[in-house]
Amino acid sequence: MKSWNKFIKSYQSYLKIERGLSKNSIDNYTFDVQRLCDYLSENQMDVSPLVIGEEEVQGFIYAVSKQVNARSQARIISGLKSFFSYLIFEDYRENNPLELIESPRIGRKLPDVLSLDEINxxxxxxxxxxxxxxxxxxxxxxxxxxxxxxxxLITLRLSDLFFEEGFLKITGKGDKQRFIPISEFTQKYILLYRQTVRSHLTIQKGFEDTLFLNRRGRQLTRAMVFTIIKNLAVAIQLDKVISPHTFRHSFATHLLENGADLRSIQLMLGHESIITTEIYMHIDRKRLSEVMNAFHPRK
Structure with a gap:
């Protein structure tokens, strides 16, 4: 399967250099290509990515469908289509073996939203x-x-805080930077933490500029933030499955419900496409009716 490894590495370079994707995103894009490669190897199917056809790919999709749900299956198909589209773009192939393979129909799954009372x-x-x-x-x-x-959050630095101007500098996906507003209310709690806790920590070398630190003076892990939030949910007997992303989704939803426009929310969230922002917004029918009645000229 050396030929697969060669083209997978080439694809990874393309995603990094041409698309500017982060390591996590690149790993996600290539995980399912590697999975297809492993399937071919396990079934002793010695076929390169340049000549593999619909039949072999369909067999892989069928095998995977017994192991994963429809949403994961759709993601796998999408990832493979992207890989073979890259091969076509580079003139390695003339067609995409997934061109006629349809993704399973799935509903749009939205995470739970926290009310302001629940956040408090x-x-x-x-x-x-x-x-x-x-x-x-x-x-x-x-x-x-x-x-x-x-x-x-966990990579936020002291040098990213521009409180006098009322902004944070955020480094998001693909190392893209954006400035987002921060209220005096939020600034107050960051300053309190810095003055009463962080200033007394023994900070490890390399983490002097990291804002949120663990007790050993090092950067927090993603898993630690997940654990903190899950433990708080248990403490208040919250009947919702929540994660750090729930707070991000609630931020966007509450802004929309209070009259913010999608374009402003898109910029604050750091979405390249407005379509991605729309996925976060689950406006109920009542609000849609209110918008129609308020703004349509034929009301």
């Missing part, structure tokens, strides 16, 4: 008698107040 209850459940409590409150206020991804 979660933050109120934090034990502020501990140093971690002050940090955790500042983190959750930043997640909800600025709509950050968890990766953006």
């Amino acid at each position: 209850a979660l933050i109120s459940a934090i034990d502020l008698e501990t140093n971690e409590g002050e940090r955790n409150r500042a983190m959750l206020e930043t997640l909800y107040g600025c709509g950050l991804r968890v990766s953006e």
